[in-house]
Amino acid sequence: MNVEPRSPLPAGEVWERLDMRRALAARDLGTVFRLLQKHGTSQRTIAALTGMSSSEVYEVLRGRRVMAYEVLCRVADGFGVPRGYLGLAYDNDTASWLDQNLVPAQTRTDHEDDARGHALLAYAAEVTVGTAGELSSEWSTVPSAATPLPGQVGPEDVEQAEAVTAQLRHLDYRFGGGACRDAVSAHARWVDKLCDLPSRPATGTRLRVAAADVHNLAGWTAFDVGLYNVAGRHLALALDFARQAKVPSLTANVLYRAGRVYLHRKRVSEALRFFQLGQLAAQDSGSRRTVAMLCANIAWTYAEMGDEAQAITHLNRAADEFSRAEDADSEPWVQFFHELDVMALEGMTRLAMARTNEVYATPARQALERSVAERTDKMARSLAFEQGALATACLLTHDSQAALEFGELALDQAHRLRSRRVTDRLAPLQELALDCPDRGARGDEVRDLGRRIEQVLLP
Known part of the structure; x- marks a missing residue:
């Protein structure tokens, strides 16, 4: 059977043309595909590289809009185009290029503005009287334009940046990183730009704290959706800004989050090292709440490594440090860490030890029952983690x-929730549920639960 060879890939410079970059930024795949065809790439090759069927490519060429994140990622990755060109995961260079090269609205002439104003008014009239058809391509995309920067950064600019970060942090807690990661990344880029502007020394220091905080959050939200490399980049930037600002409690918090990235990926030796470095920074800061947080996570890590003695030692120290923490000891980046979190981490630590020593199963269950009982929807992701762990502990105690x-x-x-971590953390429950020894009706339901979790865990 003869197989038609694929047409050659477009030269690299095709992706750098202004018309192509505008189409990519607008996620206008129809225009992207037409430009590729113009440069010799066949419809069949486009389909093969993007994972689409030929009919889907044809529909896109005929005007069908593609908004699915997964498909846009396949297009970028299939052609080897930076995802940032489609606004999926900007790096600084891509964001800067788009800000500088996409035509902003203020560059239009008065005549163009008048014409567009009349066209918009005409469309508004059609919508009002019910005669409007589909929105024309002229209005269906919004051109990117850089938000004007202040001439000098003042305290009010930093206060606004801090307030936006605080709101985004609440969204992350409640809905997962996938609900706000793009917004956090955009806010981080804005704060980065502010850092390049003149300011008074005290304002500049506070601004760098804000920059460290938002990059810390950006790394956390990237981690939450499984973008580990992106998370690492943001956390490195957060460490650098925290170093410049000389705020050891923030440095400790960034190191804690880096440790959690590696603990989640079962790279426990590296996780332990990050937590230990964080503990040193926390001790320098004088923040007992932060020291308690690091000790509790070190305990969990030792439990995953099978070192029960060290795990118990660090659990006890975490409880002691937290009991002596003061209310004022709660910077924005560590405000989330409360008594419930100490309980939950005790539960996770004892649950990890229960895998090899069943004597810890009941204490793990008791700690997790207390934390789950007091969680609210404002911390929905933490509640989900603890519910899954509690279900696992219940199976270990034959309930x-x-x-x-x-x-x-x-x-x-x-x-x-928009959180890959929540899904990943169901894996231990899934394994135990599938092997549930209960031969009664409840056992059948538990095994069915395991099968349904298995479907969620499939890549």
Whole structure:
């Protein structure tokens, strides 16, 4: 059978043409594909590289809009184009290029503005009287334009940056990183630009704290959706800004988050090292709350490594440090860490040890029951983590009914939240549920839960 060879890939400079970059930035795949065809790339090659069928490519060429994040990523990755060109994951160079080269609205002539004003008024009239058709291509995309920067950064600019970061942090806690990561990344770029502007020394220092905080959050949200390399970049920037600002408690918090990235990926030796470095910075800061947070995470890591003695030692120290923490000891980046989190980390630590020593299963369950009982929807992701862990502990204590109850709640949260981590953390429950020894009706339901979790875990 003869196989038609693919047409050659477009030369690299094709992607740098202004018309191509505008089409990519607008996610106008129809124009992108037509420009590729103009430069010799066949429809068949486009389909093969993007994972689309030929009919789907044809529909896009005929005007169908593609908004699905996964498809846009396949297009970028298939052609080897930086995802930032499509606004999916900007790096600084891409963001700068778009800001400088996409035509901003203020460069239009008065005549162009008048013409567009009349056209918009005409379309508004059609919508009002019910005669409007589909929105024309002229209005269907919004051109990118750089937001004007202040001439000098003042305290009010920093206050606004801090307030936006605080709101984004609440969204992350409640809905998961996927609900706000793009907004956090955009805000981080804005704060980076402010850092390049003149300011008074005190304002400049406070601004660098704000920059460290938002990059810390950007790294956390990237981690939450499984973008580990992106997370690492943001966390490195956060460390640098925290160093410039000389705020050791923030440095410790960034190191804690870096440790959690590696702990989640089962790279426990590296996770432990990050947590230990964070503990040193936390001790320098004098923040007992931060020291408690690092000690609790070190305990969990030692439990994952099978070192029960060190795990218990660090759990005890975490509880002691937290009991002596003061209310004033709560900078924005560590305000989330409360008594419930100490309980939850005790539960996670004892649950990790229960895998090899069942004596820890009941204490793990008790700690997790306390944390789950007091969580609210404002910390929905933490609640989901703890419900899944509690269901696992219930299986280890041979309570199928309770395991089913909390497992169903955790699975429901996994469907609701925009968080890859929540899904990943259901894996231990899935394994135990599939092997549930209960031969009764409840056991059948638990095994069915395991199969449904398995479907969620599939890549």
